[in-house]
Amino acid sequence: MIRKAMENDIPVLLDIYNDSILNGTASFEEEPLTYEEGQRWLKEHQEAYPILIFEDDGQLLGFASLSPYGRKRETAYCSAEISIYVSKKAQGKGVGSRLMDAIIEAAYHAPKIKQLISVITEGNQGSILLHEKKGFIYGGRLVNVAEKHNELLSVVYYQKDVTKA
Numbered sequence: 001m002i003r004k005a006m007e008n009d010i011p012v013l014l015d016i017y018n019d020s021i022l023n024g025t026a027s028f029e030e031e032p033l034t035y036e037e038g039q040r041w042l043k044e045h046q047e048a049y050p051i052l053i054f055e056d057d058g059q060l061l062g063f064a065s066l067s068p069y070g071r072k073r074e075t076a077y078c079s080a081e082i083s084i085y086v087s088k089k090a091q092g093k094g095v096g097s098r099l100m101d102a103i104i105e106a107a108y109h110a111p112k113i114k115q116l117i118s119v120i121t122e123g124n125q126g127s128i129l130l131h132e133k134k135g136f137i138y139g140g141r142l143v144n145v146a147e148k149h150n151e152l153l154s155v156v157y158y159q160k161d162v163t164k165a
Contacts, residue, residue: 002102005051005063010038012060013051016087025121025153026085028146048110049080052102054095062086064099066107069117079115080107084127096126100134107162114163122154131158 005013018032033041044067045051051065064084070077082103086095107113118136120127132138139157146153 001055002052002098003055005042005045005053007039007042009053009060010035010042013042013053013063014038016060016062016085019088020085025148025151026124026127028148028153030148048112050103050106052099052106054086054090054099056090060087061090062095062099064103066103066110066113066116069115078112079117080110080113082107082116082118084130091126096130097133100130104134104160104162108164114161116160116162118158119155120158122156128156128158131160134160136160 014033014035017027020026021029021032042051045065049066049068051063053060054062062085064082066080066082068077069079069081082100084096084099084103086099104116107116116136117139118127118131120131122141136158137160139159141154141156143154144152145155
């Protein structure tokens with residue numbers, strides 16, 4: 001089942017996200033988020049910019065979110081950045097694909113969002129293939145923009161038009 005995240009989901013959301021911070025390169029953050037930061041994060045992700053979770057048999061297995069894309073003071077942006085994180089035990093089981101479908105649908109119903117943007121750490125082939133399968137198009141590459149776990153990382157951008165026809 002996919003539903004909007006609630007405050008009681010924060011500990012598991014943080015477990016999934018913080019594991020990625022500590023052990024992966026999908027997020028360029030280096031310090032795990034605290035519960036208080038998780039509360040602020042959830043509060044910021046309401047209405048047009050939700051956090052959706054995938055739950056199976058009472059277990060939260062992943063989440064997807066939309067975030068405003070662009071600089072905070074610039075209000076002309078009509079794009080949202082998409083993020084999807086799946087727990088290690090649920091990877092490769094279609095959770096990310098179902099979350100992607102749900103978050104794209106949420107973007108279609110958001111009044112201002114016209115484009116979805118995804119910033120993917122280069123080499124994350126699973127994420128790249130999922131985005132291509134869901135109709136995202138390649139938008140460019142930035143080389144060596146971050147360093148994490150003693151590795152220089154590049155990013156690729158993918159974009160999907162969600163204009164209401």
